[in-house]
Amino acid sequence: xxxxxxxxxxxxxxxxxxxxxxxxxxxxxxxxxxxxxxxxxxxxxxxxxxxxxxxxxxxxxxxxxxxxxxxxxxxxxxxxxxxxxxxxxxxxxxxxxxxxxxxxxxxxxxxxxxxxxxxxxxxxxxxxxxxxxxxxxxxxxxxxxxxxxxxxxxxxxxxxxxxxxxxxxxxxxxxxxxxxxxxxxxxxxxxxxxxxxxxxxxxxxxxxxxxxxxxxxxxxxxxxxxxxxxxxxxxxxxx
Amino acid sequence: xxxxxxxxxxxxxxxxxxxxxxxxxxxxxxxxxxxxxxxxxxxxxxxxxxxxxxxxxxxxxxxxxxxxxxxxxxxxxxxxxxxxxxxxxxxxxxxxxxxxxxxxxxxxxxxxxxxxxxxxxxxxxxxxxxxxxxxxxxxxxxxxxxxxxxxxxxxxxxxxxxxxxxxxxxxxxxxxxxxxxxxxxxxxxxxxxxxxxxxxxxxxxxxxxxxxxxxxxxxxxxxxxxxxxxxxxxxxxxxxxxxxxxxxxxxxxxxxxxxxxxxxxxxxxxxxxxxxxxxxxxxxxxxxxxxxxxxxxxxxxxxxxxxxxxxxxxxxxxxxxxxxxxxxxxxxxxxxxxxxxxxxxxxxxxxxxxxxxxxxxxxxxxxxxxxxxxxxxxxxxxxxxxxxxxxxxxxxxxxxxxxxxxxxxxxxxxxxxxxxxxxxxxxxxxxxxxxxxxxxxxxxxxxxxxxxxxxxxxxxxxxxxxxxxxxx
Ligand code: SF4
Ligand code: FES
Numbered sequence: 060x061x062x063x064x065x066x067x068x069x070x071x072x073x074x075x076x077x078x079x080x081x082x083x084x085x086x087x088x089x090x091x092x093x094x095x096x097x098x099x100x101x102x103x104x105x106x107x108x109x110x111x112x113x114x115x116x117x118x119x120x121x122x123x124x125x126x127x128x129x130x131x132x133x134x135x136x137x138x139x140x141x142x143x144x145x146x147x148x149x150x151x152x153x154x155x156x157x158x159x160x161x162x163x164x165x166x167x168x169x170x171x172x173x174x175x176x177x178x179x180x181x182x183x184x185x186x187x188x189x190x191x192x193x194x195x196x197x198x199x200x201x202x203x204x205x206x207x208x209x210x211x212x213x214x215x216x217x218x219x220x221x222x223x224x225x226x227x228x229x230x231x232x233x234x235x236x237x238x239x240x241x242x243x244x245x246x247x248x249x250x251x252x253x254x255x256x257x258x259x260x261x262x263x264x265x266x267x268x269x270x271x272x273x274x275x276x277x278x279x280x281x282x283x284x285x286x287x288x289x290x291x292x293x294x295x296x297x298x
Numbered sequence: 299x300x301x302x303x304x305x306x307x308x309x310x311x312x313x314x315x316x317x318x319x320x321x322x323x324x325x326x327x328x329x330x331x332x333x334x335x336x337x338x339x340x341x342x343x344x345x346x347x348x349x350x351x352x353x354x355x356x357x358x359x360x361x362x363x364x365x366x367x368x369x370x371x372x373x374x375x376x377x378x379x380x381x382x383x384x385x386x387x388x389x390x391x392x393x394x395x396x397x398x399x400x401x402x403x404x405x406x407x408x409x410x411x412x413x414x415x416x417x418x419x420x421x422x423x424x425x426x427x428x429x430x431x432x433x434x435x436x437x438x439x440x441x442x443x444x445x446x447x448x449x450x451x452x453x454x455x456x457x458x459x460x461x462x463x464x465x466x467x468x469x470x471x472x473x474x475x476x477x478x479x480x481x482x483x484x485x486x487x488x489x490x491x492x493x494x495x496x497x498x499x500x501x502x503x504x505x506x507x508x509x510x511x512x513x514x515x516x517x518x519x520x521x522x523x524x525x526x527x528x529x530x531x532x533x534x535x536x537x538x539x540x541x542x543x544x545x546x547x548x549x550x551x552x553x554x555x556x557x558x559x560x561x562x563x564x565x566x567x568x569x570x571x572x573x574x575x576x577x578x579x580x581x582x583x584x585x586x587x588x589x590x591x592x593x594x595x596x597x598x599x600x601x602x603x604x605x606x607x608x609x610x611x612x613x614x615x616x617x618x619x620x621x622x623x624x625x626x627x628x629x630x631x632x633x634x635x636x637x638x639x640x641x642x643x644x645x646x647x648x649x650x651x652x653x654x655x656x657x658x659x660x661x662x663x664x665x666x667x668x669x670x671x672x673x674x675x676x677x678x679x680x681x682x683x684x685x686x687x688x689x690x691x692x693x694x695x696x697x698x699x700x701x702x703x704x705x706x707x708x709x710x711x712x713x714x715x716x717x718x719x720x721x722x723x724x725x726x727x728x729x730x731x732x733x734x735x736x737x738x739x740x741x742x743x744x745x746x747x748x749x750x751x752x753x754x755x756x757x758x759x760x761x762x763x764x765x766x767x768x769x770x
Binding site: 165167205274279 | 467685
């Protein structure tokens, strides 16, 4: 691997752009004002490439690649938008919607939800796959916060912010595939967690209404994520 | 041989229904039933949800009176939190509820029933609609549209969204009222009062043409129930229950709505998904009672606004009014009251206070909320677990409480207007109009979604259907 200072030149949507060799396609695209849709990605948290919404086409590669975890290479030619990508992205959203029970009209995050916004932005106006209608629990045992698994899209932002920034690692994911669930500690109710510090970072980074402050009525949840870069810098200085 | 007439679905009511009329050997009407064929299910859906979500979830039961459900639901949530909401929040909730009553009554009276009243029960059904009214009496049609708009605009302006406003929340309301919005509403009230008064005057002149209907539209003694304030006057929110009998004698007064289940029982009949409510001390079906505009005016001892009080006195000059035909009359008086009261409340010095919401964790495991919906007293009753997740829900809806009376009313009208093995247009429309007088909201009372038209079947004693009319 080349040292980080090395400048790489690549093409995004036909335009030449320059980048550091350790940057991801997503980083470079955003630096150049090119928007790529993302859901699991959150600046200042480790990228996991989980939601696949940021898929892009790379010339010469048969498979689509997630822009949030794919590093740039010299001479790379990337397309961030095409009808094929639009279709895939809409399908991904449709699948997310079918996997749990997303009822926007009665959700605390209605009007302030990344999933809802994304569906609107990408023109996902109906769902063609059958809904799974799983029976998933709501846990209000925590004194301050609640989790409604019906709205969880398994982005793992909560898991990452808790482990990487707060340092508590209260959240994790258990099971696999459509049975995956986020959970706290050893899967006891959140209110009984020994590691949770009640900091509320998970609630602030959750893209949907899955994590929320208790006592909020429909459409009332608010989020505040400006703390992330500061805390990230502080953690790095500690190292 | 007996026969059955079915009216399925009744047109110009909210929701869907079927009426069957049974004939005896002589071809005379022997029995009639008003069926509701949708399945309930809303209660089940709420289980396991955080209680704070209930008002918005409940508002989805019905696109016609979401505000009533919001209000009853939020009130039940206040009870779960054990809070007394700030006074201004109470005022604002009241305004929203009255606006809902005005707009819903305007829909019922002008859009759905005025065609019958203006054009006649025997007029051509193709023209018996709001367009027909617009041609025959443009002012009446325009007045109806204006009044409905007035109510809707208040709801929209307070709630930010006309159909399902999320502004009424557990603990109060989510936003205080701003002065511009208040002034805009107050600027319109004089015109609205004039319209309401004008319509009442018109209604009183046409009333004399409907002697037969007044006689036979569910005109029988029954009990009546409604909320009243401390002085026993009309109250649409945060009042206490009063039940009066056919002679006006008060059987129950200042009963806490939270203890509704001491008074009201619910019976299930095989021919309908709609539960029939009855007054427990009198048993089923003797405990038949009515709710809604007629009942409210029958139980109250007056209105606390000037014009409505004057109208109320005239309405009640001969005592209790027992013909359900006069639901229409009562609705017009309530429109007038609603406008006057909105004006009164909005002029209160504390109406612009910013303190409009109380906050608390769940403190009670059980809570009841009641409100007068356009169609009658509405109860929401919830139970939650220690964390605030809903474990049980019961809703008592106006249309269920009027169910016994609607059935008896259909039978009464059928006996008078249906003869032989055919359903004549006029008879069909009169039987339907009985149901319409109650303005039942079926999608809400059976808690199902969607609309379905109506069918009337006329059947003989051996079950053979001899005539069948479809509407809608
Ligand atoms: S709870 Fe929220 S933040 Fe956590 S995985 Fe689910 S959607 Fe993502
Ligand atoms: S944003 Fe790249 S996979 Fe989710």
